[in-house]
Amino acid sequence: MLRGTLSKEDSVLVTAGGTRDKETWEACGFHKVTISNLDDRMVGNEFSPFGWSFLDAENIAMEDNSVDFVCIHNGLHHCRCPQAAVLEMLRVARKGILIFEPYDNLVTRIGMRFGVGQKYETAAVFYSNFSHGGFRNGPVANYVYRFTRWELEKTVATAYPEGPVQLEFMHALRIPWEQLRGRSNKLPYFIACAMRPLLTVINYLLPAQGNCFAAFITKRSVEAPLWPWVCKTSDGNYVADKDWLLSKYRKLS
Numbered sequence: 001m002l003r004g005t006l007s008k009e010d011s012v013l014v015t016a017g018g019t020r021d022k023e024t025w026e027a028c029g030f031h032k033v034t035i036s037n038l039d040d041r042m043v044g045n046e047f048s049p050f051g052w053s054f055l056d057a058e059n060i061a062m063e064d065n066s067v068d069f070v071c072i073h074n075g076l077h078h079c080r081c082p083q084a085a086v087l088e089m090l091r092v093a094r095k096g097i098l099i100f101e102p103y104d105n106l107v108t109r110i111g112m113r114f115g116v117g118q119k120y121e122t123a124a125v126f127y128s129n130f131s132h133g134g135f136r137n138g139p140v141a142n143y144v145y146r147f148t149r150w151e152l153e154k155t156v157a158t159a160y161p162e163g164p165v166q167l168e169f170m171h172a173l174r175i176p177w178e179q180l181r182g183r184s185n186k187l188p189y190f191i192a193c194a195m196r197p198l199l200t201v202i203n204y205l206l207p208a209q210g211n212c213f214a215a216f217i218t219k220r221s222v223e224a225p226l227w228p229w230v231c232k233t234s235d236g237n238y239v240a241d242k243d244w245l246l247s248k249y250r251k252l253s
Contacts, residue, residue: 005096005218010068015057015089016075016137022047024073034067036060038137057085062092071098077121077145078136083155090159096218103171103213104146107202111211115188116180116195118144123179152215162238163226166218171210173203 008029014021017035025033026049035047036055044052055061057072058079070089076082076099089097102108102117111117122141124133135142149169156165175196180189203210226232229248231241 005216006069006098010095013055013060013062013067013070013092015055015060015070015072015085016078017047017071017073019047021071021073022050025050039132058088059084060088060092064091065094066092068095069093069098071100073100074102076101076147078134078142079145080136082145082147086152086155087159090156090217090219093219096216099152099213099215099217101213101215102144102146103211104148104151105209105211107199107209108146108211111192114191115185116192117176117211118179120144123182127182147213149213149215156217160220161227162230162232163220163224165220168216170214170216171203171207172212172214173199173210174212175199 008031010030011032012025012030012034014025014033014035015037017037022033022035031049033050034053035050036053036057038054038056040054042052042054046052057075058081060070070093072085072089076085079085086097086099089099108117112119120141121134121144125139125141127133131139134140149167152169153167156167175192177192180192183189222236226238229241229244230238232238
């Protein structure tokens with residue numbers, strides 16, 4: 001679905017962005033990219049040739065449909081309300097949004113049980129000199145909210161009750177080697193090393209058990225199909241389809 005939809009000529013807003021985002025979009029040949037975050041240390045040229053903007057992912061100070069695509073990479077779990085950030089991204093995007101985040105599944109929960117994964121992202125705060133990298137990019141370690149596909153689908157459905165939204169979901173396995181090597185307690189690192197062959201096999205046979213996911217959500221167009229209980233008026237408003245509802249229900253006396 002993504003191939004052929006995202007063009008190098010499209011404008012892209014990256015929320016909760018950083019150096020890795022800049023390097024990735026630049027390597028892919030994109031030009032109209034703005035990196036945004038809540039880092040007040042920035043002066044504006046850190047992501048050149050791309051622009052930078054101080055923007056809150058949960059309350060993006062931009063008009064509806066301002067850019068073609070909005071992207072976030074490992075930033076939702078730093079938000080106060082990750083679902084609110086998803087809806088803001090959809091509001092600002094004209095075509096769609098890209099999300100890269102940790103995934104909630106059995107393998108991830110086992111990894112957290114043995115200390116391989118983090119429940120609170122303390123490592124990010126440590127490696128950011130205790131000043132940022134946590135909750136809303138502050139010094140307090142954030143809880144790592146891990147989505148499931150079903151949770152993301154429900155979040156999007158709340159924003160577009162008039163009809164279905166296209167959502168493409170991809171899974172991946174990414175062991176946090178850098179974080180594990182930096183631990184004082186090396187046991188989680190050795191556990192990850194020992195489990196790596198098994199995790200690779202599981203990821204091949206059961207890709208949905210990967211600890212990370214990417215989601216591409218296409219913005220609904222005016223021509224998109226509606227649910228059968230919804231119809232559209234000539235002035236573009238959505239209303240109840242009375243005929244459909246009358247066929248399904250009866251008035252209670």
